Amino acid sequence: MKICLVKTSSMGDVIHTLPALTDAAQALKDFSVDWVVEENFAEIPRWHFAVDKVIPIALRRWRKAPCATETRHQWQNYRKLLQQTQYDAVIDAQGLLKSAIFATRLARGEKHGYDRKSIREPLASWFYDKKYAISYQQHAVERIRQLFAQALGYSLPTGLGDYALARHFSAQQESTPYVLLFHSTTRAEKHWPENYWHEFIGACVEKQIAVRLPWGTPQEHARAERLAAGYNDVQVLPKLTLSQLASQIAGAQAVISVDTGLAHLTAALDKPAITLYGATDPTLIGAYGQNQHYLQADSMQEIQPNQAFNEFLRLLNQR
Numbered sequence: 001m002k003i004c005l006v007k008t009s010s011m012g013d014v015i016h017t018l019p020a021l022t023d024a025a026q027a028l029k030d031f032s033v034d035w036v037v038e039e040n041f042a043e044i045p046r047w048h049f050a051v052d053k054v055i056p057i058a059l060r061r062w063r064k065a066p067c068a069t070e071t072r073h074q075w076q077n078y079r080k081l082l083q084q085t086q087y088d089a090v091i092d093a094q095g096l097l098k099s100a101i102f103a104t105r106l107a108r109g110e111k112h113g114y115d116r117k118s119i120r121e122p123l124a125s126w127f128y129d130k131k132y133a134i135s136y137q138q139h140a141v142e143r144i145r146q147l148f149a150q151a152l153g154y155s156l157p158t159g160l161g162d163y164a165l166a167r168h169f170s171a172q173q174e175s176t177p178y179v180l181l182f183h184s185t186t187r188a189e190k191h192w193p194e195n196y197w198h199e200f201i202g203a204c205v206e207k208q209i210a211v212r213l214p215w216g217t218p219q220e221h222a223r224a225e226r227l228a229a230g231y232n233d234v235q236v237l238p239k240l241t242l243s244q245l246a247s248q249i250a251g252a253q254a255v256i257s258v259d260t261g262l263a264h265l266t267a268a269l270d271k272p273a274i275t276l277y278g279a280t281d282p283t284l285i286g287a288y289g290q291n292q293h294y295l296q297a298d299s300m301q302e303i304q305p306n307q308a309f310n311e312f313l314r315l316l317n318q319r
Helices: 011-027 069-082 097-104 122-127 140-152 194-206 218-228 242-251 261-268 305-317
Strands: 002-006 032-038 051-057 089-092 111-114 130-132 178-182 210-213 234-236 255-258 273-277 292-296
Touching: 002 011, 002 097, 011 140, 011 261, 051 069, 089 097, 089 140, 097 111, 097 122, 111 122, 111 140, 130 140, 178 194, 178 242, 178 261, 194 210, 194 218, 194 234, 194 305, 210 218, 218 234, 242 261, 255 261, 261 273, 273 305, 292 305
Parallel strands: 002 032, 002 089, 032 051, 089 111, 111 130, 178 210, 178 255, 210 234, 255 273, 273 292
Antiparallel strands: none
C-alpha cells in the first residue's frame, strides 16, 4: 500500500506522526509513505523506515514572495512531484485549511482526514472524501494513530506508540558522559529564566556532571555562551543540523528541556528527559514516550532550579 501523508509542521507535530507510521507498517503489507512536509523539517521523515519519498513544501518561505519567479518555479516543481503518483490513500494529519488547499487537494488518491468537529479549522474537512471523528481528549500521538487505523482499516495496537527512530541513531561512546540542556524556545512565556538555568548548571558542575548547550539562532548562541561562562565542564556546541542534534541526544545520559520541538525529538529517541512546562498542559501535547517526565506550574518562574535539579538527579540515578 502506498499513501501520501500530509503533515507539514511544526517539529513536534511532525514527530508526533511517526508512531502511526510504525503501526501501519506493522499492520499492512508493502506499506510505504510519501510525506509532504515543510522544508525546514524534511530531515525528520527520512529517519523512519516506512518513508519512501519526502516532498518538501515551502509555504513559510513562498508566502514572503508569492509573485517571485523563483517561487512560481518551485511551486510548479512541488506540484509536479506531488502529482507523480496515484496513491491508495491520502491522509491529511495536519487538519488545517492551508494543508488541505496546498497539499491534500492536489494529491491523487482518496482523501482522508478528521471530521469538522475534530479539528481546529473545520473548513479543512470539506476537502476530504472520508472523515473521522477523533476525540481531542487524548494525546496528539494517539489522535494520529487512531486516524491512521480508521483510514487504513486496521486495529489500533495497544500500548505505547513506537517512533522507530532510536535504531536510526546509534549512541557513540563518549570519553566523558554528558547531559544536554535545551534552553531555547520560540515563545517568551515558555522560557525558563536565565538565572535559573545558571543556577541549575552550577549544581551540575558541582556534581561533576558535564553539560552541553545547543543553539539555533544568534540570540540562543549568545545565551549559551553566557550560561557556559566560567565553567570548564560546560560546552557550547557548534551550530548543528537536526540529524547532528539527534546524534547528540542519542549519546547523552539525559536531557532537560523547555517546551520545544527538541523535547519531542528527545522522546522519539527514547532518551530519559525532564521537560519544563508553564501554562501549557502537557497531558495532550507534551513529550510522549518512555522515561519522559514533566515539571509543570502556572508559570515558568514557579519552577525552582533546586526542584528541577533534584528531579534531574533522580532521573540520572534511575539509569
